[in-house]
Amino acid sequence: xxxxxxxIVEKLVSLWRISAVRQNIHWFFLVVSILGSVLKEFxxxxxxxxxxxxxxxxxxxVKVGWGWTLLLLTPFLLLSNSALNRDVAFLLRRVLSLVTxxxxxxxxxxxxxxxxxxxxxxxxxxxxxxxxxxxxxxxxCVRAGLHWHGFDVSGHSFLLLYSSLFIMEETxxxxxxxxxxxxxxxxxVVQLLYIALNLLVVVWIFMFACTSVYFHDPSQKLxxxxxxxxxWHGTYRVWYLRPWSPGLPPLRQLKPQKQRA
Numbered sequence: 001x002x003x004x005x006x007x008i009v010e011k012l013v014s015l016w017r018i019s020a021v022r023q024n025i026h027w028f029f030l031v032v033s034i035l036g037s038v039l040k041e042f043x044x045x046x047x048x049x050x051x052x053x054x055x056x057x058x059x060x061x062v063k064v065g066w067g068w069t070l071l072l073l074t075p076f077l078l079l080s081n082s083a084l085n086r087d088v089a090f091l092l093r094r095v096l097s098l099v100t101x102x103x104x105x106x107x108x109x110x111x112x113x114x115x116x117x118x119x120x121x122x123x124x125x126x127x128x129x130x131x132x133x134x135x136x137x138x139x140x141c142v143r144a145g146l147h148w149h150g151f152d153v154s155g156h157s158f159l160l161l162y163s164s165l166f167i168m169e170e171t172x173x174x175x176x177x178x179x180x181x182x183x184x185x186x187x188x189v190v191q192l193l194y195i196a197l198n199l200l201v202v203v204w205i206f207m208f209a210c211t212s213v214y215f216h217d218p219s220q221k222l223x224x225x226x227x228x229x230x231x232w233h234g235t236y237r238v239w240y241l242r243p244w245s246p247g248l249p250p251l252r253q254l255k256p257q258k259q260r261a
Contacts, residue, residue, distance in 0.1 A: 005191040012198050013175050026229045029161045029208060033221050036212020051214040062156060062207050066105050069163045072200060073170055074098060076193040080173045083182050084250045096246040101166050104231040112153040120150020154216045157224035160208040164201050165232040171197055172249045
């Protein structure tokens, strides 16, 4: 079985080693969002099981998507990075990347809710024909059993895209773990976590496509997607290159240790 995990991991590592994949995956998401929006606007895709909000994947995975990302990525980050560098300060900086990403996710999603609240109005029906000006917040409107309509930035587009980019960046050390001294059990655990994280990215891509085809207006999905890309670019492509940042995951091949005579 261990040999099987080795083969799967090697295939996945080889995929992420392709520079075109790593450098252009955010453009891939944008293309999916744009094409999906076109299909939705022209109603070219018929309703399906995934066009409803109560699907298994949406309720049990996407709705708590950031939790799933952290649940799998946190132990992977700790095990993989400690195998490459046991310096406590280094590990604390890598953990800080989890905190930073969570802060980005929280600030963005709360901002989206704020935008929807300040740009919206309460209506009696989904047709938006009769307004209720006495209910000035989404919370009070929904509690009254009415319909709130505002600029609803696609939180799903943001979450699924940002989580995928975050996982891509933080699983990069897997390419160098062959040179690290890992015993059998930790090595298997890291491999299983790595495979699970890649499967999670596949699910996120699929649900991102479903969101693009079935939900939200094009502008709402575009804003959500661009916010995810900006959050990723601002951290991993700008701030993390600075010495006073959490720093990038270890990507360089470790130098072989000299054998003592």
